[in-house]
């Protein structure tokens with residue numbers, strides 16, 4: 001269950017210390033763009049010590065590392081992979097060859113620390129025009145890739161277009177990311193909504209992202225966590241309807257039928273699959289469970 005992913009800037013001890021108590025399903029300790037260049041080493045040491053001291057047991061833990069075109073990414077992996085975060089989020093991934101470079105380096109660090117190859121999973125951040133064009137290649141480049149993630153601030157800068165709340169400029173990118181991830185059989189996460197004071201805007205943006213098929217969404221403020229969790233949780237109405245679909249199709253199967261109608265709407269295999277996903281999500285939320 002990874003509805004919301006809360007960014008915690010890696011060089012802010014006061015923010016990191018409460019990070020796992022703010023209701024997000026996943027926290028992202030950031031060593032990249034939230035950290036100024038002259039703070040990279042300090043942030044890496046702080047994040048390493050924070051993960052060792054705090055453990056972050058009650059949430060899923062992601063660490064965002066600097067991109068391959070910086071001098072920092074190997075030091076980031078050397079310090080962080082041995083701590084076994086659930087996910088490493090490499091910034092500005094451009095293609096399958098970037099995933100191969102990261103995969104090989106991570107396997108070396110894992111071996112050095114007696115960890116099986118592939119222990120720490122990847123969630124590549126796609127936030128450049130080249131990365132977007134290669135989205136499926138990135139998503140399917142290695143079993144280590146657990147999901148992909150859209151970064152619209154960098155992407156729109158690269159596309160040379162304005163970033164707007166309505167998001168028309170990233171409609172193609174969002175759709176491309178969802179289809180690439182689902183074709184690769186993995187999850188996909190939406191870019192954060194960046195106006196911390198717009199309580200209506202976050203609800204609208206999160207609901208729209210879910211309607212496109214995203215698995216969840218990043219947030220840059222604890223004030224956005226509840227809205228994103230709610231947007232990515234099935235409503236009671238959806239749960240009740242899913243239960244009716246499953247009951248109706250069970251009855252139809254006993255009568256040897258595959259397609260039926262419920263309240264006049266056709267019900268067949270894909271609708272049943274969606275109902276099963278709804279129930280599974282509702283049970284995961286009720287259980288408070290998280291894949292570790």
Ligand SMILES: CC(C)(COP(=O)(O)OP(=O)(O)OC[C@H]1O[C@@H](n2cnc3c(N)ncnc32)[C@H](O)[C@@H]1OP(=O)(O)O)[C@@H](O)C(=O)NCCC(=O)NCCSC(=O)C[C@@](O)(CC(=O)O)C(=O)O
Nearest residue numbers: 007009015033034127151152153154192196218220221222
């Ligand atoms: C935006 C702002 C400065 C506003 O601060 P403000 O202080 O004005 O906010 P307030 O609402 O007044 O804070 C109320 C209380 O919450 C506390 N509080 C604030 N933020 C908190 C937080 N994140 N976690 C826990 N606690 C928090 C705060 O300390 C205060 O606590 P207290 O004083 O005790 O009341 C702040 O939120 C912030 O820094 N956010 C994280 C920014 C970040 O990580 N950016 C990088 C990731 S995106 C990116 O890189 C783009 C991307 O890569 C896409 C992608 O990758 O996704 C791409 O290319 O698209």
Ligand SMILES: [Mg+2]
Nearest residue numbers: 033127151154
């Ligand atoms: Mg970015």
